[in-house]
Amino acid sequence: MSVRRVPFRVRLTLGFAAVMIVLFGGLALLLHARFEAGLDQALDRSLHTHAGDLSTLVRGRRELPALPESDGAFAQVVDPGTGHVRTATTGYGRSLLTPRELRLAAADPRFMFINRGEKARLLAGPVDTDPTAVLVVGVSLSQRNSALTTLSELLFIGGPALLILTCLTGYGLAAWALAPVKKMSERADQICGAPHGERLPVPEANDELHQLGETINGMLSRVEEALARERAFVADAGHELRTPLAILKLELEFALASDSTREQLEDRLRSAAEEVDRLTKLAQDLLVIARAEQGRFPLESRPIELRPLLERLAARFAPGANGRGRIVRLDDPSEIIVEADAARIEQALTNMIANALVHGEGDVVLAAKQRTGWVEIHVVDDGPGFESELLPHAFERFARSSRARSERGAGLGLSIVEVIAKAHGGRARVRNRDGGGADVWIELPARSRSDRTAGPAQASLSRAQP
Amino acid sequence: MRVLVVEDETKLAQLLRQGLRREGMGVDVASTGEEALMRATSTDYDVILLDVMLPGQNGFEVCRQLRASEVWSPTLMLTALDEVDDRVRGLDSGADDYLAKPFSFQELMARVRALIRRGAPPRPTQLTVGDLCLDPAARVVRQGDRELALTPREFAMLELFMRRPGEVLSRFELLEHVWDESYENRSNVIDVYIGYLRDKLDRQAIETVRGVGYRLRA
Numbered sequence: 001m002s003v004r005r006v007p008f009r010v011r012l013t014l015g016f017a018a019v020m021i022v023l024f025g026g027l028a029l030l031l032h033a034r035f036e037a038g039l040d041q042a043l044d045r046s047l048h049t050h051a052g053d054l055s056t057l058v059r060g061r062r063e064l065p066a067l068p069e070s071d072g073a074f075a076q077v078v079d080p081g082t083g084h085v086r087t088a089t090t091g092y093g094r095s096l097l098t099p100r101e102l103r104l105a106a107a108d109p110r111f112m113f114i115n116r117g118e119k120a121r122l123l124a125g126p127v128d129t130d131p132t133a134v135l136v137v138g139v140s141l142s143q144r145n146s147a148l149t150t151l152s153e154l155l156f157i158g159g160p161a162l163l164i165l166t167c168l169t170g171y172g173l174a175a176w177a178l179a180p181v182k183k184m185s186e187r188a189d190q191i192c193g194a195p196h197g198e199r200l201p202v203p204e205a206n207d208e209l210h211q212l213g214e215t216i217n218g219m220l221s222r223v224e225e226a227l228a229r230e231r232a233f234v235a236d237a238g239h240e241l242r243t244p245l246a247i248l249k250l251e252l253e254f255a256l257a258s259d260s261t262r263e264q265l266e267d268r269l270r271s272a273a274e275e276v277d278r279l280t281k282l283a284q285d286l287l288v289i290a291r292a293e294q295g296r297f298p299l300e301s302r303p304i305e306l307r308p309l310l311e312r313l314a315a316r317f318a319p320g321a322n323g324r325g326r327i328v329r330l331d332d333p334s335e336i337i338v339e340a341d342a343a344r345i346e347q348a349l350t351n352m353i354a355n356a357l358v359h360g361e362g363d364v365v366l367a368a369k370q371r372t373g374w375v376e377i378h379v380v381d382d383g384p385g386f387e388s389e390l391l392p393h394a395f396e397r398f399a400r401s402s403r404a405r406s407e408r409g410a411g412l413g414l415s416i417v418e419v420i421a422k423a424h425g426g427r428a429r430v431r432n433r434d435g436g437g438a439d440v441w442i443e444l445p446a447r448s449r450s451d452r453t454a455g456p457a458q459a460s461l462s463r464a465q466p
Numbered sequence: 467m468r469v470l471v472v473e474d475e476t477k478l479a480q481l482l483r484q485g486l487r488r489e490g491m492g493v494d495v496a497s498t499g500e501e502a503l504m505r506a507t508s509t510d511y512d513v514i515l516l517d518v519m520l521p522g523q524n525g526f527e528v529c530r531q532l533r534a535s536e537v538w539s540p541t542l543m544l545t546a547l548d549e550v551d552d553r554v555r556g557l558d559s560g561a562d563d564y565l566a567k568p569f570s571f572q573e574l575m576a577r578v579r580a581l582i583r584r585g586a587p588p589r590p591t592q593l594t595v596g597d598l599c600l601d602p603a604a605r606v607v608r609q610g611d612r613e614l615a616l617t618p619r620e621f622a623m624l625e626l627f628m629r630r631p632g633e634v635l636s637r638f639e640l641l642e643h644v645w646d647e648s649y650e651n652r653s654n655v656i657d658v659y660i661g662y663l664r665d666k667l668d669r670q671a672i673e674t675v676r677g678v679g680y681r682l683r684a
Contacts, residue, residue: 235547239519242546243475246567250481253571271477 009174016170020163028155035151039144044113046071047123051111051137058087058135059128066090075137077127080106086133096136097124105134118145180209184216195220236398240282240410244275251275285412289397292419299341299423306336306368306377309346314366317353321364328353331367331380338375338444340424345377345444348420348428351413352379352440359383360438370446374426378441385432394430394440417442467512467582468492472502472528473544474520482515485571486578499523499531506532511539512586513578518545518556526559530591533560538588540581544569558603560591593628595684598667600628614666619644623659627672627682636679 006014050073058064058077064087067075076088078095080102085095097105097114101124105112111125122138180203191198199220202213254260255268291297310330317328338345349366356364362382369376386394393399395418400411417440418428426444433439469486473479474497483493494509496502499520506514514532518525529541540563543556548566556564562584563577593600599608602625607614616624622644627635637656645655660680664672672680 235549238548239546242548242567243478246546246569247475247478247481249568250478250485250571254481254485 009171009178012174013167013171017163017167020166024159024163028159032148032151032155036148039147043121043139043141043144044123046073047113047121047137047139048111050075051123051125051135054135054137055127058133059130064133071139072143073137073139075135078102078134078136079132080126080134081132092138096122096138097134102134105136106131180213184209184213188216191220195224197224233397236411237286240398241279244278244282248272248275248279282410282412285410285416288416289412289419292423297419297423299344301339301341301424303337303339304342304345306338306375307334309342310349310366310368310377313346313349313353317357317364321357324357326357326361326363328357328364328366331365332369334368334370336368336370336375338446340444344420344423345442348417348442349377349379351417352442355379355413355440356381356383356438362437371443373446375444375446376441377444378439380433380437380439382437385436385438386430391430391432395428414440468494468509469578470494470496470502470505470509470511470514470539472496472499472515472520472525473517474498475517485575489575497521499525499528502528503531503535506537506539507535513581514539514541515544515574515578516541516561518543518547518552526555529556529559529561533591536588538586540584540586542574542577542581544574558591560589593625595628595631595682598624598628598671600625609667616666617662619659620662620666624663624667624682627680631682632684634675634679634681639679 050070054067054075057067064077067077067087067089069089074089074092076092076096077086078084078097079086083095083099083102085093095102096116101114105124106126109126111123114122114124116122116138118141120138120140122136124134124136127133127135180201184200184202187198187200199217200213202217203209251268251272255265255272260268288297307330314328314330321328353364353366356379360381360383365378365380367378367380369378390399395414397415398411399414414428414430421428421442421444424444426442428440428442430438430440467490469491471479471482471486471493473482473495476497479495479497483495486493494505494511496505499522502514502516502520505511516525516529520528523531525543525545529543532539532541541561542563542565543561544565544567545552545556546567553564562581565574565577591601591603593602597610600606600621605621607616607621607624623640626640626643640656644659660672660674670683672682675681
């Protein structure tokens with residue numbers, strides 16, 4: 001199993017343990033060495049003291065007193081010439097030094113240490129200038145060794161025990177620290193499909209986990225909103241599709257009823273054809289919106305002269321408008337050129353003019369205006385304007401005023417206007433004019449200028465009436 | 467038979483009017499919820515066909531208001547919304563049937579005839595007895611402003627009492643309607659649950675009629 005697949009908690013604990021082993025091992029070695037050195041120093045000091053005491057005791061005497069044992073230390077005075085033990089602590093009658101060592105000790109006025117393996121440590125040297133007396137003091141190392149053994153044992157048992165304890169603590173701490181993550185992932189598991197107001201539990205502490213939780217919850221909110229919009233869109237689209245289908249079905253059913261006259265049949269078929277047209281238009285509009293939403297909205301931009309375009313549109317709508325005693329006319333006929341997709345702009349303006357003709361009243365005025373970095377194309381009417389509650393939602397899909405609901409149209413016209421404006425890097429705006437009537441306009445970037453990034457002038461809301 | 471068609475789509479409303487007239491029915495058309503309420507409260511319609519997507523108040527709201535103003539005409543919701551949630555909402559708001567667009571006129575007529583057969587007895591979506599108010603769809607019981615927390619069994623029992631206020635219900639009737647046949651031990655379970663209900667409503671709410679059963683004090 002590769003290291004990456006080891007659970008985070010285990011990795012954390014193992015890393016922690018490795019560091020603890022190095023730290024604790026080093027500490028134990030150091031402790032052992034210091035303890036050993038300390039013991040040796042103390043031993044040496046006590047040997048020196050003892051030797052000093054005994055030197056004083058035996059100095060200048062012919063008859064040497066018996067040497068007392070103190071603190072496990074023993075001593076003897078040896079004649080270096082003969083190797084004869086002149087006096088000694090009870091039980092140490094034989095010379096502790098080899099003849100060579102005796103000679104060396106006698107020759108050097110300083111005392112010298114001699115080790116007898118792990119058993120004893122000796123200190124030997126001449127007593128004053130007496131050539132027949134070498135004082136040997138010694139101490140058994142058994143106590144020191146057993147103290148060191150005990151320390152080693154303590155370290156060997158205590159070390160691993162401590163290590164296990166720290167590992168467990170580390171594992172526990174890691175588990176405790178990761179508990180919020182576990183809770184979050186459990187909750188996340190429960191959220192299947194759309195999150196219906198479900199959110200991850202966020203730990204209270206202001207830390208990375210808190211941030212992570214907040215971030216994910218923010219994402220869930222956005223997903224939820226997007227899904228809600230999507231659902232609303234599907235429901236609305238369903239409604240708009242089903243109503244013409246219902247009419248279509250009833251017309252055809254009634255047409256099939258045997259008692260229909262030829263005229264009735266013709267009426268029914270005409271009505272059915274109307275509904276098919278309505279469905280076709282709806283399907284096209286939905287397709288435009290769906291494509292734009294997926295970012296598939298290819299534009300064939302080229303410079304367009306707005307004036308001929310507006311004149312053509314006015315001429316196209318004129319017959320229908322005149323029939324209802326209304327006029328579609330141009331205002332402010334200055335020459336403005338904008339770089340855009342002519343067909344799309346025409347589609348947008350068609351929707352705007354149709355909207356003004358259906359829902360507005362009076363003359364419909366088309367106007368193009370040049371602003372800094374932007375070109376605006378307005379369609380203005382003299383009707384009652386947008387209802388105040390509809391105004392902020394005018395460009396939303398299927399948004400319709402309560403007045404307009406009983407009329408034809410699915411409420412997609414202005415949505416498409418906005419989609420087209422946005423695809424051009426511009427936007428669509430709407431307002432009710434002070435004197436009454438609606439003003440719907442699109443703002444397109446004037447591409448020839450370099451200041452395209454600047455936003456459309458906010459002051460446009462308060463400018464003079466077109 | 468007199469039918470009220472509530473539909474904001476003019477063409478569909480006209481088609482329905484034609485079809486229903488050909489079946490020999492009198493048809494009135496309302497295009498908004500307000501108009502529907504006005505017409506339905508002044509005329510005793512045999513059937514109301516109600517579109518859900520109406521301008522202003524939607525069909526659910528109109529239906530609720532119709533029932534609130536004690537218009538018990540059988541109502542068929544006619545709608546383009548066909549999600550389960552929407553159907554549930556429609557029926558729980560007091561509608562008697564639900565038909566999704568597009569529909570066959572024959573099916574619509576069959577449903578209209580079935581609704582007419584059933585007649586128009588009062589069938590409120592919420593039961594009210596004294597200061598008690600029970601909503602079976604929302605599963606909420608209120609006493610005055612206080613919401614009572616009832617277990618499903620207690621709820622079922624109280625609903626039975628509230629459907630027949632002032633009537634004496636025998637132990638057997640209670641057992642039959644609130645418990646099912648998987649319940650074997652017909653001991654004092656009724657008395658126990660009556661006790662629970664009395665604790666939660668108030669001691670005098672349900673009175674014991676000796677030797678017969680229990681009665682909800684109206």
